[in-house]
Amino acid sequence: MALSNSQYDxxxxxxxxxxxxxxxxxxxxxxxxxQKVPVIKELDQSISSRAVACARRLLEGDKGALNxxxxxxxxxxxxxxxxxxxxxxxxxxxxxxxxxGDCKDTGYSDGVKCHCFRQSEMxxxxxxxxxxxxxxxxxxxxxxxxxxxxTRVIPQLNRTVKQYMAQVAETCRxxxxxxxxxxxxxxxxxxxxVGKTFLTNCIxxxxxxxxxxxxxxxxxxxxxxxSKNRFDYQDEEDMxxxxxxxxxxxLLIIDDLGTELNNSFTSSELFYCINERLNSRKSTIISTNHxxxxxxxxxxxxxxxxxxxxxxxxxxxxxxxxxxxxxxRTD
Numbered sequence: 477m478a479l480s481n482s483q484y485d486x487x488x489x490x491x492x493x494x495x496x497x498x499x500x501x502x503x504x505x506x507x508x509x510x511q512k513v514p515v516i517k518e519l520d521q522s523i524s525s526r527a528v529a530c531a532r533r534l535l536e537g538d539k540g541a542l543n544x545x546x547x548x549x550x551x552x553x554x555x556x557x558x559x560x561x562x563x564x565x566x567x568x569x570x571x572x573x574x575x576x577g578d579c580k581d582t583g584y585s586d587g588v589k590c591h592c593f594r595q596s597e598m599x600x601x602x603x604x605x606x607x608x609x610x611x612x613x614x615x616x617x618x619x620x621x622x623x624x625x626x627t628r629v630i631p632q633l634n635r636t637v638k639q640y641m642a643q644v645a646e647t648c649r650x651x652x653x654x655x656x657x658x659x660x661x662x663x664x665x666x667x668x669x670v671g672k673t674f675l676t677n678c679i680x681x682x683x684x685x686x687x688x689x690x691x692x693x694x695x696x697x698x699x700x701x702x703s704k705n706r707f708d709y710q711d712e713e714d715m716x717x718x719x720x721x722x723x724x725x726x727l728l729i730i731d732d733l734g735t736e737l738n739n740s741f742t743s744s745e746l747f748y749c750i751n752e753r754l755n756s757r758k759s760t761i762i763s764t765n766h767x768x769x770x771x772x773x774x775x776x777x778x779x780x781x782x783x784x785x786x787x788x789x790x791x792x793x794x795x796x797x798x799x800x801x802x803x804x805r806t807d
Contacts, residue, residue: 487583487596494581502572509570513563519556523549598689598725607692611681614674619645623797624671630793637794641671644790648675652682655727655759663787664763669796672763676729679761688726695736698722702745723752726759733764734774743775750782762787 510517526548533541557567574581579590589597626638633640651660662679664672676692684690693701705719722728728749736742753760764771768789772780783789 483600487593487600490596491581491583491593494575498572498574498581502570506570509560509563509565513559516556516559519552519559523552526552594721594724595687595689598691598721599684607677607680611677611684614677615681616645616649616678619674619678621645624794628794640793644675644792645678647788647790648679649682652679652686655683655686655688659757659759661754661759661787662761663783663789664761664792665767665789666765666792666794667796668765669798670792670794671797672792673731675792676731676761676763680727680729683727689721689724690727690729691722691725692729692731693722694731695733698730698749699736699742699745702749703741706741706745722749723756724758728753728758728760730760730762733762734766734771738774743779746775747779747782750779754782754786760787767791 526545530541530545560567560569572580576590576592579585579592583590583593583596621638621642624636624638624641626636628637629635630637630640635643648662651662654660664675666672680690680692701718701722733746750760762783766774768780768784771783
């Protein structure tokens with residue numbers, strides 16, 4: 477699940493291309509200013525020549541040269557700023573501009589991977605998780621209530637399955653619209669084939685398109701990462717990286733919780749993951765075939781307590797949509 481060397485190289489090449497683009501755009505802005513206000517070019521040349529002269533004086537032992545240079549350059553830059561504003565340019569118009577100001581488009585800040593690098597990693601991992609092609613088909617644009625039953629009324633809600641699913645879809649859309657300010661966590665429950673995974677794919681597509689870091693894992697894959705992080709020393713570095721991504725990504729989607737082999741290890745790791753993400757205010761979406769009471773029996777009370785207290789629980793009702801679609805095609 478970790479990045480391959482070729483994927484890492486691709487990310488670094490993208491940073492190199494961005495740096496080249498930054499320099500080219502700056503050169504164009506500088507040329508534009510020099511053409512419109514030639515005296516600014518003379519000021520820049522003066523700043524450069526005085527810096528060289530200062531360096532020479534420092535090498536010769538003149539300790540006061542640096543203070544003099546600072547005063548002279550400050551004066552020249554003030555003149556430059558006045559000329560830029562009078563010509564209709566912003567004071568920083570000639571400066572380098574970065575897509576990410578924290579790492580200045582290098583990918584690393586203070587010797588560690590920048591948040592923008594981690595987002596690039598997330599996108600590769602997202603593609604690696606085999607969901608990238610799925611969400612081109614399963615997204616809000618293709619979601620339809622056509623195959624949901626409009627005759628069967630859900631007693632406790634007094635509305636049909638179709639009406640209820642329209643409401644659920646709107647709840648999911650609101651989740652993505654308010655994600656930047658509200659975040660939040662969702663728990664989809666319901667039998668196989670009623671649309672839980674489709675809805676999580678809709679949300680994943682929307683947030684990935686907004687450049688949020690999203691990791692989508694089946695429960696089996698999630699606990700495989702947990703297990704390798706704990707016990708597989710051969711891939712220790714890669715697994716620790718993936719483990720950290722799971723804890724740090726903007727949105728973690730755990731699909732089909734309850735299909736994995738259950739034991740004390742999976743229960744403790746699930747609690748740690750859920751609790752850590754709650755503490756760091758990171759959002760999580762879980763889908764499961766098990767209702768809450770079965771989750772309580774399957775996992776610990778601590779796990780279900782966190783889910784009940786901090787997740788919006790969305791039960792999904794109805795029949796297997798795949799069967800309904802097949803039946804409708806044969807009508």
